[in-house]
Amino acid sequence: MQDHSVVTLGVADLSGVMDLERMCFRTRWTREQFLLGLERKAFRILGIQERGVLIAYVAFSVIAGEMEILNIATHPFHRRKGLGARLLSEVLRLCRAEDVAEGFLEVRRSNTGAIDLYEKFGFIQIGIRKNYYPDNKEDALLFRLGFQDGQGAGPGTPPSAKEA
Numbered sequence: 001m002q003d004h005s006v007v008t009l010g011v012a013d014l015s016g017v018m019d020l021e022r023m024c025f026r027t028r029w030t031r032e033q034f035l036l037g038l039e040r041k042a043f044r045i046l047g048i049q050e051r052g053v054l055i056a057y058v059a060f061s062v063i064a065g066e067m068e069i070l071n072i073a074t075h076p077f078h079r080r081k082g083l084g085a086r087l088l089s090e091v092l093r094l095c096r097a098e099d100v101a102e103g104f105l106e107v108r109r110s111n112t113g114a115i116d117l118y119e120k121f122g123f124i125q126i127g128i129r130k131n132y133y134p135d136n137k138e139d140a141l142l143f144r145l146g147f148q149d150g151q152g153a154g155p156g157t158p159p160s161a162k163e164a
């Protein structure tokens with residue numbers, strides 16, 4: 001049984017992040033974008049490793065009480081094993097601990113797997129950005145999660161069930 005605990009990633013882990021980025025996204029961030037973001041503390045990256053190799057990560061920012069999921073990815077060989085959910089769950093736990101009010105994210109309209117994941121955690125679609133993605137002009141769906149609405153407690157928890 002592998003230990004899939006969530007760890008905070010830093011500059012030294014960026015080659016693993018870039019490997020996943022290449023495998024998982026059509027439009028990718030550059031190493032410089034990740035580096036600048038980490039150095040300026042514009043966002044944080046959490047990851048899950050297996051035998052020293054990064055197999056999933058999430059990048060998110062928290063600014064003025066608002067969290068944004070910037071990127072989340074699981075290695076194609078390791079999908080549907082709960083790693084994405086584990087990462088998202090940890091981000092939301094940190095947000096609750098830091099009294100974050102709400103969270104946002106954008107996702108391609110066609111990315112039904114990711115949308116399913118977000119909805120399980122209580123994210124609700126609040127808008128559409130038409131022709132948002134430059135590679136194929138696909139729409140982005142904008143999702144929001146309100147921590148004070150009792151959302152974000154995790155899969156299986158009714159949105160109305162506020163945590164103590």
Ligand SMILES: CC(C)(COP(=O)(O)OP(=O)(O)OC[C@H]1O[C@@H](n2cnc3c(N)ncnc32)[C@H](O)[C@@H]1OP(=O)(O)O)[C@@H](O)C(=O)NCCC(=O)NCCS
Binds near residue numbers: 083084106
């Ligand atoms: C989206 C992504 C991060 C999910 O990671 P994952 O580790 O496979 O997710 P999990 O195993 O934790 O899935 C949790 C739940 O999300 C939903 N889900 C995840 N992938 C799904 C898929 N391909 N189809 C349908 N539902 C999916 C399911 O509800 C799943 O629960 P279940 O397996 O019990 O049915 C992964 O598919 C990925 O890296 N995709 C490419 C990058 C990407 O699109 N990122 C999102 C950008 S907005």
